[in-house]
Structures are given as C-alpha cells and as structure tokens.
Amino acid sequence: MPADLAVIGLGHLGLPLAQAATAAGIDTIGYDTDPRPVAELAAGRPPVDGSLTASEIRRMLSGGFRPTTNPAELGRVRTAVICTPVPLGTHRAPDLTAVAEAARALAARLRPNTTVLLESPVHPGTTEQFLLPLLEGGSGLRAGRDFHLAYSPSRLDPGNRAHGYAHTPKVIGGLTPACTESAAAFYGRLTDKVVRARGTREAETVKVLETNFRHVNIALVNEMAVLCHELGVDLWDVIRCAETKPFGFQAFRPGPGVGGHGVPVDTIGPHRPLRLVELAGQVNERMPQYVIQRCATLLNEHGKSARGARVLLLGITYKPDLADQEGSPATEIARRLMDMGAVVSYHDPYVADWRVRDLPVPRADSLYEAAAAADLTVLLQHHRTYDLQGLAVKAQLLLDTRGVTPAGAAHRL
Known part of the structure; x- marks a missing residue:
C-alpha cells in the first residue's frame, strides 16, 4: 500500500x-x-x-x-x-x-x-x-x-x-x-x-557546531566545579547570579559526566582536528573519576573506607525522567566503585534491571530505607519523583552531583 x-x-x-x-x-x-x-x-x-x-x-x-x-x-x-x-x-x-x-x-x-x-x-x-x-x-x-x-x-x-x-x-x-x-x-x-x-555541507556542519557547543560549555562548567570545590566557592550560586546577565552568557550546569546520543566531533577528516573540542572531551571524560575521588574523600572524612562501603547510586539514566541510559556515566562510576571494593546498589524509577560487567546490580525497592542503610548515597540523575529534602534527611551521607538539593542539605559536586 x-x-x-x-x-x-x-x-x-x-x-x-x-x-x-x-x-x-x-x-x-x-x-x-x-x-x-x-x-x-x-x-x-x-x-x-x-x-x-x-x-x-x-x-x-x-x-x-x-x-x-x-x-x-x-x-x-x-x-x-x-x-x-x-x-x-x-x-x-x-x-x-x-x-x-x-x-x-x-x-x-x-x-x-x-x-x-x-x-x-x-x-x-x-x-x-x-x-x-x-x-x-x-x-x-x-x-x-x-x-x-x-x-x-x-x-x-x-x-x-x-x-x-x-x-x-x-x-x-x-x-x-x-x-x-x-x-x-x-x-x-x-x-x-x-x-x-x-547546501548539504552547511547543514551537516550545523549539527557539528550545535553538538560541540554543548560539550565545550559543559566541559567549562565541569572544570569550574572542580575549581570552585577547591576554593570553597558555591558554584551553583555563581551560576544563579551569572545567568541574570541578559547577553553574552548561557547557563550550563556540571554533572558526573556527559551522556546522550550527541557525540562530540573533534576531528573533521584526517587532518582537521578541533583542538578545543578534543580538550573538552578529555575534561568531560574525567568527571566520573572525579566523582569517585569525591566519594572516597567523603567516606574517609567520616571514618569509613571505600572498601566494603555500601554505596547507593540514584538515577542511572543520562537524562531526568527518561529510561534512556545511552552514554550515562553511571556505569563507569559503578565499575570504578566496584574496583575499589565498594558494595554498589542503585535506585531508578525508570530502570527495573541494571547490569554492570554482565553482573546484576541490586535494585533498592524502598528508596528511603536504602539511603538510610547506605554509607554513601550518590545522586547521579535528578528524577522529579525524588523528594530531595526527605532524601537528605534519611541518607547517612549524600553527594549531590547535580546541585539540586537544598543548600546545606548535602555535599555538592
């Protein structure tokens, strides 16, 4: 037909x-x-x-x-x-x-x-x-x-x-x-x-520019997150103030890594490297390791070792309120935690089963009970169903990689 x-x-x-x-x-x-x-x-x-x-x-x-x-x-x-x-x-x-x-x-x-x-x-x-x-x-x-x-x-x-x-x-x-x-x-x-x-080449290059624009700006704000933590500066307050500028600024926010289907293009053909995009990719690819460093430091500061620690990961999809896990940094973060000897579990209302290295990761049925039992809870993705205020109260130790918890309620990235 x-x-x-x-x-x-x-x-x-x-x-x-x-x-x-x-x-x-x-x-x-x-x-x-x-x-x-x-x-x-x-x-x-x-x-x-x-x-x-x-x-x-x-x-x-x-x-x-x-x-x-x-x-x-x-x-x-x-x-x-x-x-x-x-x-x-x-x-x-x-x-x-x-x-x-x-x-x-x-x-x-x-x-x-x-x-x-x-x-x-x-x-x-x-x-x-x-x-x-x-x-x-x-x-x-x-x-x-x-x-x-x-x-x-x-x-x-x-x-x-x-x-x-x-x-x-x-x-x-x-x-x-x-x-x-x-x-x-x-x-x-x-x-x-x-x-x-x-023409076709101009239209194709629009996609290259738009995708790389996202990755480069995320890389910048990810580097700012690391710097601001070292300086004791509240980056999210900095962004809140900066985005009031009516020209020359667009707000991007840091996170545990960059997911999604849009892959940065750092080389056009065999001899056309885009050096800034290549560097941005390196910065973004380091973020899961930075999250692991923060996890280990927080556990150590509270008298606990990463080996044997119970770590609960919240939100393992690449985007909030979707089930799509394409490029999500959650898998690498879970893998690195396991390498350190941590006991990893997860909660995500959109993902019923999750495997890392072909092994099933235990899924928490009761969010608050799991957070109360975990030595460290890490918010990787902010789904709207999460009650962040209640979660901050229940969790023994909470690392917020998205900067969405109430001020002072958790450790932010």
Missing part, C-alpha cells in the same frame, strides 16, 4: 519523526532491518528507552503508522528520511554502516521524483560523497535531476515537551536549490519554521 513517507531507522531519531508526521496526517511507514523493535511497535509496546509511551505508540498506529521490515515498502513512498544510528567506530570516526545499508535498500527501489533526506549525524560532506553515490549507483537515477537529495540535522531533545517538532526550527540543505525546496515543502508540514542552508 503506498505511503507518503518512509522513516528508515526506528530508533531515537526516527520514532519522534514518525510520530510528528503521523500526527500531521502524513501516511507514514517505519522501516527497520531489526525485527524486534518493529514487532514491539506493531504490538503497541513502547521503545525500551522510554522516549515514547505506550499510549503514544497506540495513537500512531491508529493514525495509520505502519512499522515494517519489508524493504519493498520503500519503493512506494514520495519521501524517505534516513534516521539510522551513527556510532563511533575506530579512531572515533563515524561508523556509517547503517546509513549504507539504508541507502542500498532504498536505492534498489528508488522511484523518480522521490525526495531523499538524511538526518543521521554525519561529518560534513557525507551526503554528497557517501550517500549520493550509493543512491545513484543502486538506482540508475541522478540526484538533483531525477530525485531530490538533502540533509537536515536532527534537533531532538528527548523528554522536552516544549520543543517538539512543531516548535523547533528545521534546518535543511539540498544538493540543488530545487532539492532544498522539496525538503522545505516536506518539513514545512511538521514545523513552524524552516531554515534554508546554502
């Missing part, structure tokens, strides 16, 4: 797009080579990362959304958006395997006048130098003449209801002006504002 849109890749990028398109009345199929998420979605069950609820999935299905593993469906759409994951491979280079598989499956069935869009995070030049040859070679069609080709960086903020597709401007850059306009016509059905870049 023909459809208006094929979303290729039903992960954290593709599903929100499919949701927005279905809600806008666009007849949408979701294609993935992995039968597991397809079967789960078809049954109305939400993704494991918690990005969409079961009721949201059911609304998509009732609105006509059809998840499938059948590549033949790709030959019956007007628009195809590639949203496959791009993990880091060897030497921190993007692994484009999934993008290539999607391109080949689409190219074999590509029809004239189809609009092909790429949303996966890639290095500048990937759309023209990597995706275009695969599509043209597999279809016999010519990009810019027989079909439209464009890039649009994903701007998702999981769990942020205020900035969904409709209220987030969409950047697009086409291979030709006609490609750009075709992409604009599609995204104009989903968002209030479409921003046209000069």
